[in-house]
Amino acid sequence: MLVPLLSIGALLMIPLLLAQPAAASCLPGAGVTVDVSQLPAVDGYTPEQVGNAAAIMNAAASLGMSAQAQTVGVMTALGESGLSVLAYGDEAGPDSRGLFQQRDSWGSLAQRMDPTASSILFFARLQTVAGWEKMTPSAAAHAVQVNADPDHYTRYFEPATTIVAALSGGAAPGGGCSVSADAVTLAQQIMTAHAEGRFKTLVGPNQPDHLPEIQAIANGQSVPDCGIDVGILQAMVVALNNFSAVGVSDINRKCTGQSLGAGPNSSHNLDGGGHAVDFYALNGASITGADADSIKLIGLLDALMPKGSRIGQADCRAAAGTTVTPANFSQINDSCNHLHVDNAFAK
Structure with missing residues (x-):
């Protein structure tokens, strides 16, 4: 006793x-590089969506960012486009395009419509947000996207965790801390x-x-x-x-x-x-x-x-x-x- x-x-x-x-995410474990030639099936998602998630994760890894960052990136794309490369915007942003619904000011149309290039644009801005690792995932995403609702991405955190875990070989992201x-x-x-x-x-x-x-x-x-x-x-x-x-x-x-x-x-x-x-x-x-x-x-x-x-x-x-x-x-x-x-x- x-x-x-x-x-x-x-x-x-x-x-x-x-x-x-x-x-929450605790220690920012190293981001993994996903082998895109052997992508696993993830229940509820098409091969195209899984491939886009892999592109997001690999973009973060190429910048030396953590598994925590990879999860935030996948979560954001889920909330913006459902992990699809959208060729249209919306009323609030008619010029928004791609996985992250990035507007003209983000980069060229070719960059925004490319999963890897648009992901790099996203993570480059995330790196400029001081203390993002200590924020809630939705707050970190909001600091980059500057969308109307700071809590918009919260509902997408759990599925993003599942996707990142599957593409990481079953290991939970963020050193097992997400x-x-x-x-x-x-x-x-x-x-x-x-x-x-x-x-x-x-x-x-x-x-x-x-x-x-x-x-x-x-x-x-x-x-x-x-x-x-x-x-x-x-x-x-x-x-x-x-x-x-x-x-x-x-x-x-x-x-x-x-x-x-x-x-x-x-x-x-x-x-x-x-x-x-x-x-x-x-x-x-x-x-x-x-x-x-x-x-x-x-x-x-x-x-x-x-x-x-x-x-x-x-x-x-x-x-x-x-x-x-x-x-x-x-x-x-x-x-x-x-x-x-x-x-x-x-x-």
Whole structure:
């Protein structure tokens, strides 16, 4: 049973300020070059659309841009043209053309109608947007396209992630960090991994099963005091995208009636509970918060979780002579048989 140290209690009295969840990408993994001679079939898309997505990805890779950029590019083209090279514009832009509906000021008609050339035009402008990697994908696209609705592309992020993953050989884009903002989608992904034997919850005589909390969300149910913060669901999906197997012990202790460590002031219990997750195993092996897999997960999640989120096991890393310098996480002490992650105190 994983019992956080009582010394955490004083830290847990900080006022609760939850960050708004958003579709997110963490570490910008290297963009892959797609072999256009062997394009896979992607359900719901024609070979022409898949070929255009490959052209977008290869344009980003040619500029040394990340898989995160590739996903943003495919998402934008989905939102602008449905991944088709359009030879017409619309009322707002009668001169708009191509995958990205670029207007005359973007370049020649030949450039805008060419999937690779128009993609390079798009990414060249994306590179000029300061801090685009930290924006939501739709906001980054909007900063380039300057369309009427900054959230227009949000609905296309999840399908873009699927397409980029398929063209990357099945690996999730962005170092496995591009994740949905939809709780049901995230919970369903976790339950799929559970059915595959890749996701487990720790269960024992004094350790109730937290899997039903995830299953309820996957079913679209809202159970009082049994919810899970979207950011915590995202953290579990990122772990699944980057490790062959993931084990968690505690999520919403209010739901299971547990009162451990900091008790009702724990981020597992506070404000309805579910604002933290404890990972106890990665890649089928137990973790301490100071081992190599824990350090890798901390790095992945640091760029995903909002500023002020917290990571446990600082004392375990100090004892092991391991140092991490996260940009967003603050570090707290905790027992050395798991890795605690929470965003209950994010600012």
